[in-house]
Structure formats: structure tokens, C-alpha cells
Amino acid sequence: MEPDSKLILKKIEAVLFYLSEPISHKRLSEILDINMENLKIHIEELKKIFVDRGVSLIDFKEEIFLTTSRETSDCIDLLIQDEQKRDIGKAGIETLSIIAYKGNVTRKEIEYIRGVNSQFALRGLLIRGLIDKKSAPYDERAMVYSITTEALMHLGIKNIEELPEYDTVNKQLDVSNIEDKDHE
Amino acid sequence: MEPDSKLILKKIEAVLFYLSEPISHKRLSEILDINMENLKIHIEELKKIFVDRGVSLIDFKEEIFLTTSRETSDCIDLLIQDEQKRDIGKAGIETLSIIAYKGNVTRKEIEYIRGVNSQFALRGLLIRGLIDKKSAPYDERAMVYSITTEALMHLGIKNIEELPEYDTVNKQLDVSNIEDKDHE
Amino acid sequence: MNTDSYTVKTGVFEGPLDTLLSLIEKRKLFINDISLAQVADDYIAYIKSIEDFPIADSAHFILIASTLVLIKSKSLLPNLSLSEEEEKSIDDLEARLVEYQKYKKLSENLYKIFGKSSLYMRMPSKNTKILFVPDDRISIARIYDNIRRIIIEIPKVENIPKTLVQKVVSLEDMIEDLTERISRNFKMSFKDFSGMGKKEKVSVIVSFLAMLELVKQGIIQVKQENNWDDIEIETNTVSIPRY
Numbered sequence: 256m257e258p259d260s261k262l263i264l265k266k267i268e269a270v271l272f273y274l275s276e277p278i279s280h281k282r283l284s285e286i287l288d289i290n291m292e293n294l295k296i297h298i299e300e301l302k303k304i305f306v307d308r309g310v311s312l313i314d315f316k317e318e319i320f321l322t323t324s325r326e327t328s329d330c331i332d333l334l335i336q337d338e339q340k341r342d343i344g345k346a347g348i349e350t351l352s353i354i355a356y357k358g359n360v361t362r363k364e365i366e367y368i369r370g371v372n373s374q375f376a377l378r379g380l381l382i383r384g385l386i387d388k389k390s391a392p393y394d395e396r397a398m399v400y401s402i403t404t405e406a407l408m409h410l411g412i413k414n415i416e417e418l419p420e421y422d423t424v425n426k427q428l429d430v431s432n433i434e435d436k437d438h439e
Numbered sequence: 440m441e442p443d444s445k446l447i448l449k450k451i452e453a454v455l456f457y458l459s460e461p462i463s464h465k466r467l468s469e470i471l472d473i474n475m476e477n478l479k480i481h482i483e484e485l486k487k488i489f490v491d492r493g494v495s496l497i498d499f500k501e502e503i504f505l506t507t508s509r510e511t512s513d514c515i516d517l518l519i520q521d522e523q524k525r526d527i528g529k530a531g532i533e534t535l536s537i538i539a540y541k542g543n544v545t546r547k548e549i550e551y552i553r554g555v556n557s558q559f560a561l562r563g564l565l566i567r568g569l570i571d572k573k574s575a576p577y578d579e580r581a582m583v584y585s586i587t588t589e590a591l592m593h594l595g596i597k598n599i600e601e602l603p604e605y606d607t608v609n610k611q612l613d614v615s616n617i618e619d620k621d622h623e
Numbered sequence: 624m625n626t627d628s629y630t631v632k633t634g635v636f637e638g639p640l641d642t643l644l645s646l647i648e649k650r651k652l653f654i655n656d657i658s659l660a661q662v663a664d665d666y667i668a669y670i671k672s673i674e675d676f677p678i679a680d681s682a683h684f685i686l687i688a689s690t691l692v693l694i695k696s697k698s699l700l701p702n703l704s705l706s707e708e709e710e711k712s713i714d715d716l717e718a719r720l721v722e723y724q725k726y727k728k729l730s731e732n733l734y735k736i737f738g739k740s741s742l743y744m745r746m747p748s749k750n751t752k753i754l755f756v757p758d759d760r761i762s763i764a765r766i767y768d769n770i771r772r773i774i775i776e777i778p779k780v781e782n783i784p785k786t787l788v789q790k791v792v793s794l795e796d797m798i799e800d801l802t803e804r805i806s807r808n809f810k811m812s813f814k815d816f817s818g819m820g821k822k823e824k825v826s827v828i829v830s831f832l833a834m835l836e837l838v839k840q841g842i843i844q845v846k847q848e849n850n851w852d853d854i855e856i857e858t859n860t861v862s863i864p865r866y
Contacts, residue, residue, distance in 0.1 A: 265508060269515060272493065273518065274518065275459070304492075308452060309449035309453035327453035330450045330470065348769050355770075367566065369773065370776070372589070378747055384755035385755075418766070418767070419763065459746065504744060506742035506743055507742055515743050532733055540729060552726055553638060553726075555639070562778065592742040593738055593741050594736050595740035597742075604729065
């Protein structure tokens with residue numbers, strides 16, 4: 256295979272891997288900047304690589320995506336159960352505490368308060384339904400996190416104001432104008 | 440390869456694909472219900488599959504995960520459009536370099552080399568997830584910083600040895616040792 | 624200059640080692656006592672030009688300035704004997720500069736590849752089934768304990784130690800003090816002026832620095848008869864110009 260062709264294959268694989276959802280042939284051809292005909296040739300080539308593997312390539316109705324293969328499904332089920340059974344960990348409880356007391360809080364604020372990256376902690380809490388994520392009331396594009404009603408019920412309270420010393424703690428968590436502080 | 444072994448490989452691949460975040464060797468061995476020794480054999484086997492592909496396997500600090508390969512980054516950049524990606528200050532990149540090349544290093548050592556207070560540079564790197572902080576192996580109370588997989592990914596490398604001039608620098612570092620850190 | 628080159632934003636404050644290294648590199652010199660003696664004046668001029676010292680770093684700046692003064696005075700007064708400790712601080716400064724230069728170069732190379740051809744993890748799936756599965760270890764008490772601890776650890780900007788600065792004697796004050804005392808006594812010894820033996824080492828060094836500054840400006844002359852002898856300071860003019 257020509258080197259160029261090899262790179263196209265790699266790029267298709269990378270895009271499919273990165274996106275966790277189906278992508279249309281058309282959009283894929285735009286991203287790779289190649290024509291549809293050329294794309295289809297490469298898709299057929301890529302299918303050969305994904306035979307008898309832990310990940311399968313599905314090409315259906317002009318849409319294409321990667322998914323875990325059938326034989327591994329019991330293992331993935333185990334993984335999902337394990338994800339949900341595990342201790343939420345130090346990062347998880349810290350992040351949850353901040354979200355509980357602060358209410359509608361951005362990832363940036365959480366990370367500023369904790370002083371560490373909290374991407375995976377947030378993801379873990381989301382998957383378990385302890386927190387949810389929505390657009391901020393003040394800005395459509397900003398995403399804010401808050402504790403779910405189910406989580407509050409689990410804690411035996413109806414709203415966050417019932418948390419111990421809610422008012423004081425909420426004020427102490429104020430980190431507005433954090434931009435200015437983050438330089439040397 | 441035995442059919443059983445083939446299935447283990449598929450399962451590892453599926454788990455890594457599904458999780459989309461690093462998983463420790465230990466947890467992976469539990470989910471697959473195989474011992475660590477057996478797991479490591481299979482990880483090595485799997486690495487061979489992921490040579491020269493659109494997806495790379497990274498095995499760093501006893502954690503493993505899949506990422507897109509560096510040759511495909513322009514395509515993924517198109518999907519992400521993260522303008523802040525290269526946004527790291529002089530203090531940030533200097534501090535990151537010291538941590539990357541020296542490995543487990545204390546704040547004091549970093550400040551001795553840079554000659555300036557590095558508190559905020561360290562915080563910025565921690566928040567971005569480019570470094571992490573833990574107790575030193577030699578002393579519980581001493582905190583040391585080290586580079587994360589996230590940082591490797593940013594630099595487009597799969598392991599620390601791929602850092603520019605890593606070998607040369609490390610040889611020099613073995614010779615020079617900083618005495619009298621306290622005379623500052 | 625292309626946009627990818629490594630540049631320092633204007634107005635960004637540089638540290639003492641960085642400043643010193645730039646001065647040496649600007650003259651295309653290697654790091655050694657000769658080049659350090661050559662750039663000592665530039666470095667001191669730089670310190671004097673900065674109005675807002677970052678509090679946390681000013682002590683570092685002055686300490687490095689003192690070492691530079693030692694190096695320079697040794698080059699000006701070859702008879703001058705330095706104590707073992709002083710010799711060591713000179714060696715240390717050279718070693719630190721070499722070390723810093725190495726990391727600075729490495730960081731420039733790292734910057735070239737930073738974020739250039741990144742590897743990416745898979746995007747988290749949007750269709751992940753969300754099941755409410757609390758961890759039984761989550762309780763109000765645990766949340767409260769955690770938040771109390773977190774609040775204590777939120778960085779307070781004003782925590783930067785100010786005490787460091789109080790210990791450091793300002794160069795300007797020293798020069799003024801020296802000028803005044805010289806015009807009063809006409810002839811005095813460096814030992815008397817600096818309070819050697821009584822004051823902290825930093826203060827002695829800053830005095831020396833001030834003295835050299837005055838020599839350079841032609842206000843005073845210094846004389847040292849023999850090694851280890853005290854240094855005599857004399858004024859050239861009776862009226863001391865203000866500067």
C-alpha cells in the first residue's frame with residue numbers, strides 16, 4: 256500500500272476511535288479531505304484490519320463506527336458493574352463535596368478549589384448519577400455541575416441548604432476572579 | 440496462539456476501548472480474572488498489534504490505555520478545535536521540563552534550579568493534569584512531582600524515553616547532583 | 624519571527640537566574656567567573672530598574688547580586704581574599720547557571736512539540752447508561768469532613784511570605800547611607816561601614832556592592848594595602864552629588 260494510503264487508513268481509524276458515536280461517510284470524507292470513492296476504498300481496507308478483534312467496525316446505512324465486539328460483552332458488563340460498585344475514591348468524594356456545597360459549579364472552579372485536574376472524578380460521578388451537568392443559567396456555553404435529587408435523598412436531605420453550616424461553607428468556597436490569581 | 444489467549448487479547452482491547460481512560464494493571468487483571476504475570480504477557484502481545492496504527496497503546500506508570508496516534512493529530516484537532524491547547528507559559532513549560540527530565544522532584548529542587556518561586560506554575564500544571572503530586576518513596580512527608588500520561592499525550596509521545604534528548608540528559612543528570620539546596 | 628518560536632511575553636517577569644543568563648547570552652559568553660564579573664553591573668542596573676519586585680523572589684535577586692559583587696570585586700581587587708564560604712557561593716552560582724541553562728534549552732525544545740501532535744483519549748460516550756448507584760460510604764458527615772479540609776487548603780494569595788523581604792537590605796538605602804557616612808568621616812574603613820562581624824552576611828555583601836557602585840561612579844576611592852587588610856574608603860570630592 257502507498258504511504259499516503261496507509262496514513263488515510265490510520266486517520267479513519269483514529270477518527271472512529273476518538274468519536275464515541277457513528278459518523279456519516281460524508282462528514283468523514285470532509286474531515287479527511289478525500290472524495291467519497293476514495294473513502295469507500297479505504298473503509299473496505301480498514302474492515303480487513305478489524306476482523307477477529309476486540310473492537311469491531313460497523314458500517315451501516317452510510318454511517319460508520321467502532322464498538323466492542325460480541326465475544327467481549329460479558330467482560331464489558333463486568334466492567335460496567337465494577338465501575339458502579341467501586342468506592343468513589345478520594346477524588347470523587349472531594350469533588351462531590353464541592354458540588355454539593357457550591358451548587359451550579361464549573362469544572363474550572365472545582366479544579367481551582369481542589370488544585371488538581373478533576374476530569375475523571377467528574378466523569379465517575381456523572382456515570383453513577385450522583386451529579387448532573389447542564390448549561391449555566393448565565394451562559395449557554397458554560398457547563399455547570401450540581402448534585403442530583405437522588406443523591407440528596409440518599410443523604411437523607413431534600414435540598415442543599417440542609418447541609419451542615421451550609422451558608423458559611425458556601426461563602427468560603429467563593430473563588431470568583433480566579434483568572435487573576437493563576438499566574439506567576 | 441491458543442484460543443484462550445486470543446480471547447484475553449480481545450477482552451483487553453475491548454476494555455481499553457470502552458473505558459476511554461487509563462486503567463491500572465491491577466484492576467485490569469481483576470476484571471479479566473487473570474494474574475499479573477499473565478496480564479503482562481498479553482499486554483506485550485497487544486502492543487505488537489498496535490504498532491503503526493491509527494490508535495496507540497500507552498503503558499505508563501502501571502496504567503494502560505488507548506489513544507489516537509500522533510500522525511493523525513491534525514484530523515482530531517479539526518474535531519476538537521481547542522484553542523488553548525498550546526497555551527502554556529514560560530514558567531509552566533520550564534517547570535514541566537524539570538519534572539519531566541528529572542522525575543520525582545520536590546518543589547524545593549525545582550525552585551533551586553529555576554531560582555524563582557514556582558508555586559503557581561506547579562498549581563497550573565496540576566490543574567491541567569500535566570503533573571501529579573505524591574509522597575516521596577523515601578519520606579512520607581516530602582511531596583514529589585512527576586509527569587502524567589496526560590502530559591505525554593500533549594507532547595505526542597508514548598513514554599518518557601521519547602522526550603527530546605532524554606538519554607543524553609539523563610546521563611548528565613546522574614553525574615551532577617545538587618548539593619546544598621539549603622543555602623538559598 | 625514565526626509564531627511558533629519561543630518568546631517571552633513582554634511584561635512577564637523573569638527570575639534572577641534567567642536574567643543573569645540572558646545577560647551572559649546576549650554577550651555571547653560562556654558561563655564562568657570572567658563573564659559573570661562582566662555582567663555584574665548590568666545585572667545590578669536591572670535590579671535597580673525594577674519597581675515592583677515580586678515579593679517572593681526579591682531575596683533571591685539580592686543574594687545573587689551579592690555573589691556577583693564578590694566575583695566582581697575579586698576581579699577588580701586581585702589581592703582580595705575570599706573566605707571558603709564565599710568561594711563556594713561563587714562556584715554554586717556558576718553550577719546553578721549551567722544547570723538552569725540546560726533546562727531552559729530543554730524547555731524550549733519541549734515547547735516546540737507541546738500540543739503540536741497530541742495523542743487523544745477516546746471521547747466519553749454520550750450514550751452511557753446512567754444508573755443511580757450511590758456508594759454506601761457517602762454520608763453527610765463524610766462530605767462535611769471533606770469540605771472543611773478542602774477549604775483550609777484553598778490557596779490564599781496573600782500567603783506569600785513577606786518576612787523574606789524585610790531581611791533584605793535595599794541597595795539604594797545602602798548607597799545613601801554610605802554616601803552620608805563618607806562625607807562625614809572623609810576616610811573610613813569598610814569594616815566600620817559594613818558592620819562586619821556584627822551584621823548579617825547579606826548586609827555586608829550589600830555594603831560591598833554599594834561601595835563598588837560608588838567607586839564606579841567616581842565618588843569614592845578604595846585602597847587595600849595587603850591581603851586581609853581592611854579596605855579604606857576615601858571621597859574624591861567634598862560635596863557629594865545626589866544621584
